[in-house]
Amino acid sequence: MSVHTRPVVTVFGAGLAGALCAIRLARAGFRVELYERRPDPRVAGAAGGRSINLALSTRGIEALREMDLHEPVLADAILMRGRGIHPLRGERVFQPYSADPNKGIYSISRAGLNAILLDAAEKEPNVSIVFNTRCVGVDLDSMEATIEDQTTRERTTKRCEVVIGGDGAFSAVRSSMMKRDRFDYHQFYQTHGYKELEIPPAENESGEFGKFRIDPNALHIWPRRSYMMIALPNSNGSFTCTLFAPFEGEHGFESIRSDDDVTRYFEQRFPDAVPHMPDLLEDFRANPTSSLVTVRCFPWALGGRVALIGDAAHAVVPFYGQGMNASFEDVRVLGECVEKSPHDLGAAFAEYQARRKPAGDAISQLAIDNFLEMRDHVGSPAFRRKKKLELWLAKTFPRWYTPLYEMVTFSTIPYHLAVRKAAAQDRMVVAAFVALGAFAFFIVAATVVAFSV
Numbered sequence: 001m002s003v004h005t006r007p008v009v010t011v012f013g014a015g016l017a018g019a020l021c022a023i024r025l026a027r028a029g030f031r032v033e034l035y036e037r038r039p040d041p042r043v044a045g046a047a048g049g050r051s052i053n054l055a056l057s058t059r060g061i062e063a064l065r066e067m068d069l070h071e072p073v074l075a076d077a078i079l080m081r082g083r084g085i086h087p088l089r090g091e092r093v094f095q096p097y098s099a100d101p102n103k104g105i106y107s108i109s110r111a112g113l114n115a116i117l118l119d120a121a122e123k124e125p126n127v128s129i130v131f132n133t134r135c136v137g138v139d140l141d142s143m144e145a146t147i148e149d150q151t152t153r154e155r156t157t158k159r160c161e162v163v164i165g166g167d168g169a170f171s172a173v174r175s176s177m178m179k180r181d182r183f184d185y186h187q188f189y190q191t192h193g194y195k196e197l198e199i200p201p202a203e204n205e206s207g208e209f210g211k212f213r214i215d216p217n218a219l220h221i222w223p224r225r226s227y228m229m230i231a232l233p234n235s236n237g238s239f240t241c242t243l244f245a246p247f248e249g250e251h252g253f254e255s256i257r258s259d260d261d262v263t264r265y266f267e268q269r270f271p272d273a274v275p276h277m278p279d280l281l282e283d284f285r286a287n288p289t290s291s292l293v294t295v296r297c298f299p300w301a302l303g304g305r306v307a308l309i310g311d312a313a314h315a316v317v318p319f320y321g322q323g324m325n326a327s328f329e330d331v332r333v334l335g336e337c338v339e340k341s342p343h344d345l346g347a348a349f350a351e352y353q354a355r356r357k358p359a360g361d362a363i364s365q366l367a368i369d370n371f372l373e374m375r376d377h378v379g380s381p382a383f384r385r386k387k388k389l390e391l392w393l394a395k396t397f398p399r400w401y402t403p404l405y406e407m408v409t410f411s412t413i414p415y416h417l418a419v420r421k422a423a424a425q426d427r428m429v430v431a432a433f434v435a436l437g438a439f440a441f442f443i444v445a446a447t448v449v450a451f452s453v
Ligand code: FAD
Pocket: 012, 013, 014, 015, 016, 017, 018, 035, 036, 037, 038, 050, 051, 053, 054, 055, 056, 133, 134, 135, 136, 166, 167, 168, 169, 170, 171, 172, 194, 309, 310, 311, 312, 316, 318, 320, 321, 322, 323, 324, 325, 326, 327
């Protein structure tokens, strides 16, 4: 079928999901017009306020692989094989992510990834990209979008055939859908915010700066119960650290006002990190304190005319490292659905929504739950024993037992099915322990009886 007998797809947002979606749909035979609010980040530099690096794992890699983009993305990535836990006192502990030592998650640059996706989208003959143009809203009856030039502020209208909302957590496309009857919307903020800081590279033997100051093959965590700091490596030898802390209270951002407060806060709470953070005061002052939002909504699609992808459909907190991975998986599933029903986008979008909404809800909850695990439980001996038991079960009974983390991070099993399978496994393990306990009790009791007769 010729490209021109299919509707033109307008994608709003050329971030991670939008750019990949443009490539995917172009390769499925659609003409795609991609609109991005910001200037071209490859020229203007990356915008602040978002994480500098991201953890990429199997779901994201599979979606990139389908578009032959996994190799350029992974070329500059750093493999993190496990968590490097920094207790307040005592030695750092390494917790592998998987029973398979070759498995890990990859630290990649957000700006580098976005540039690779935009370069690839630009190479598609059926994709055009317009930067610096914001979607103000879409009239979903007439399918007229109002767009605004971000330099002149001039507004124009544009007729669209099909609209994909890839415009992030505060999506304008979703806002337009919200005005319709029976659109469910739930948004809530964490009591915690985050601030990015840096461990810069150290000098190597030849006097160049490029040496990692701490182990680059780990995702470092300083768990401190109600708050925590994490650090992910960058390919230039630095680490991007993120402090997650409550906005209010004793350990909160509001308690850190002066430079002395900053120094005291870090020296008391992260004493082994401070010597590696020579620019702590400047970074703390210069970098914003940002909030963490969760968005759940339904529906994600309107007939064959509109669909939401990525954070526009499901903004999640970053504690499972899955927001981007889930967004890329949206694109992979949307692509499958569209290829299955290219002449009936209504059916394609309905299937996409049915497959992805339960998955989106599941990862949204998992991400919230994992915050508690990262900031509190990972440091405890009980948690370490539980992880060891999980790894032992996975190694000993690979056909029967796969830890939840492994299913979420190293598989493409839909998130909600992974949660269900993990719960069933847990029940099985508890039942096995109860049976073992009963058996041991029976043997002891039988032995006692035998010897007392
Ligand atoms: P975005 O990346 O936000 O892209 C949306 C794009 O739309 C932007 O370019 C924006 O400028 C544009 N836009 C917005 N409004 C409009 C408009 N009205 N008109 C036109 N364009 C518009 N995920 C992971 O998988 N692993 C991680 O390790 C990880 N770490 C994270 C750490 C932090 C601190 C945060 C905040 C998030 C993290 N995430 C992580 C989540 C990840 O960043 C998001 O899930 C991902 O960026 C979603 O991609 P997206 O394209 O849907 O949205």
